[in-house]
Amino acid sequence: MTASLDLFLLPLNRTDNLDVYSPVSVLGSPPPRRAGRGRSFDRLIVHLTFEGAVTPTPQERSKYLSFLVKTYYKASGSATAAMRGAAESLNKELLIWNREHSDKKGQLVGLLSMAVIKERRLYLLQSGPVYACLVQPDRTQYFHDEFTAGRGLGLGKATSVRFYQASLYSSDVLLLSSQYPDIWTDEYLHQVRKSTLRNTFKYLFPESIHSLDAVYIKMRTGNGQMKVMSWESVQKKIVGAKVPSGSLLDESRANFPRKLTDETVLTKTKTPGVPEEAVVKTSPKADKTKEERDKPKVFQDTVLPVTAAISRATKETLQHAIRSLTTLMKRMLPDESLFTIPSSVMLLVAMAVPIIVVVIASVVYFQRGKGALYEQNFINAQETAQQAMALDDPLVVREKWRSALEYVNSAEYYKITDESKVLREYINSALDELDIVKRVDYLPAIEERFPEKTVITKMVVADDGDLYLLNGTEGNVFHAIYTGQGYSLDKNFFCGPVTAYVVVGPLVDITLLPKGNDLDSAILGLDKEGNIIGCNPGNDAPYIEKLGIPDVGWGVSTNLTVDNTNLYVLDTEKNAVWIYWSTAGYKSTPTPFFGESSPNLNDAVDMVVHDGDLFVLHQNGIITKCTFSQINASPSYCEDPALITDPRPGYDRSATMDDSVFSKIQLLPPPDASIYLLDSQQNTMFHFSLRLRYLDRLMPKEPLKGNPATAFAVSTTRMIYLALGDQVYYAPLPW
DSSP states (O other): OOOEEEEEEEEEEEETTEEOSSOSSEEEEOOOSSOOTTOTTEEEEEEEEEESSOOOOHHHHHHHHHHHHHHHHHOOSOHHHHHHHHHHHHHHHHHHHHHHTTTSSSOOEEEEEEEEEETTEEEEEEESSOEEEEEETTEEEEEOOTTTOOSOBSSSSSOOOEEEEEEOOTTOEEEEESSOOTTOOHHHHHHHHHSOHHHHHHHHSOTTOOOEEEEEEEEEEESSOEEEOOHHHHHHHHHHSOOOTTSTTOOTTTTOOSSOOTTEEEOOOOBTTBOGGGOEEEOOOTTOOHHHHHHHHHIIIIIHHHHHHHHHHHHHHHHHHHHHHHHHHHHHSSOTTSOOOOHHHHHHHHHHHHHHHHHHHHHHHHHHHHHHHHHHHHHHHHHHHHHHHHOOOHHHHHHHHHHHHHHHHHHHHHOOOHHHHHHHHHHHHHHHHHHTEEEEOOEESBOSOOOTTOOEEEEEEOTTSOEEEEETTTTEEEEEEEOSSSEEEOTTOOOSOEESSSEEOSEEEEEEOOTTOTTOOSEEEEETTSEEEEEOTTOSSOEEEEOOOOTTOOOOEEEEEEETTEEEEEETTTTEEEEEOTTTOTTSOOEESSOSOOOOOTTEEEEEEETTEEEEEETTSOEEEEEEEEETTEEEEEESSOOBBOOSTTOOOBSSBTTBOOOEEEEEOTTSOEEEEEEGGGTEEEEEOTTOBEEEEEEESSOOSSSSOOEEEEOTTSEEEEEETTEEEEEEOOO
16 A cells, blocks of 8 residues: 555543543544444544533443444445444444433434545544534644534434545644543634643643543554553653654754753853853742752753854854855955955954855755655655556445545645646546546626625525525525526525514425415525425515414424425424325314324424425434325335445445535425435535435536535536535536
């Protein structure tokens, strides 16, 4: 295997101001000899903490960590599928424990982070209110979502997880933590990334932090090794041993005080090989601890000989330079009696010349250094691509191509060349063929600026091409008109919170209404209290109504959709889907989609309906498919989870798709009835048949500027739309 990243793990734990040197919340593991298919190159890091009235023993914590690692490496398939399976297994274990110990006060809740590193790619799973951040030279990526964090593991049958992905480079720092201190700002974390390992604890755990459980992971170019270290061992190694220069435990700066304190005095002490006037000694106070007294001794024994040697060498160099420069200029000039230059000027020239030489040498060094790094990563990319072409196993081939692409990313971090562009295009073509990918050339759809803090969370497209966009921040809707050269915002359109005989709050979802509907509206909006508003361009008086109240009352309505003129409303609090038949009107009491038995909908985030078939998308990216029935002898039934049929070589039916986590779902109506799912983190749309057979996926041809995707839409006129916060793009749908 070509050069990969070495991982250095440092668990960090402080409990009630006490630093714990051997925390039992972290376990790092390379792949075992006998790993499941697709696990051979995976390195796993697990960070597991607990909250609740009951605290597991260290032995129990160790057992749970080992259980997660074994479960992960036994699984086959994608990394996210294996991580999800491990999290679900642990959830079952903790749920059993809580039920068996229900007589005790409180419950045991697991807060889990799982990080998988495949060469230079990070796959991250989180369950519960945990945090992660990836500190890189040019940015810091934060991985946390308070709205979808969930409560953790062990509280119910459903396992709430979320996934993230990122590229990794040498010198990156990954932090996994159960809390996130306010002091960890961007600037602060970049100082941590640049600091030595010994200073890491001081930076991450200042005295203001009383309790925290985290793990610090440092990346270094190497051959894929992983090393877990304790803070205690790091201290011993740094203080008592010599460490190779440039290594992670480089002590060259860790032991050097930034400046001399007021207690520092100059004395004349004979030190072999060092001028007497260059020695510094610190006078310790009587009340200082042994550790405090040792610090000046390290400074005296380590820094001063180096400083003195540098001073002496500099002095001798300047004197020699002055003499040489004087002799040279006397020989060059015809009349040395006319040439008298003050010594101060000669000194200035002598000092300037070596500085200029050093500057020029530094520029050359950094240019060549970057060139060398580019060349090494580019060669690694070529070698990995050649390995991919020589292999037969589709799963291994895919991983090799992905690794080659990561090496190209690393090479182009230093510079972009025609050769790197060609290689990137070749690798992307190979991956696209394997994964049935169609590239999309997006263009900005709306040049006008939206109001500040706008985040588009839902889009629907009318048959005439008009675009309706839900602003998740304020709960109002924008209307954009197609002009032939993009879209223009309709300044006169209103649809959103309104106070009338029915108070409509911020809208949580919108759906397109069929033409000629009784509401004379183009779209229908819903708030969380079950109130609806029908809006139409040019109509100043929107339709406002309160939906009929279910027999069990309203919980929290989160989504709505229309199928054959009937309205479906998702109520996550009541774990129900309500059907409002168009023949009875929206004021009538709704019919529950499910009978006595229903799937868990508490974590549902989106839904669509086609001819009575309900597709519910959950927070963890899993789909539940249900078919409606009003026959008592044959009630509504569900496939939970619904399995995706993947026709690609090396794949089979599964509840997940590669390493993707779906966040939005949309139904494309006939004649090309099918389902689209959005992977927000990759700005990618996945296309499936109504039987959930994978057809293809749509990926941007070039990276899009903005945040991860927040909404998408596909029109019957074969146009696709993608929103990244307040940036909206569109493109023709590829054939």
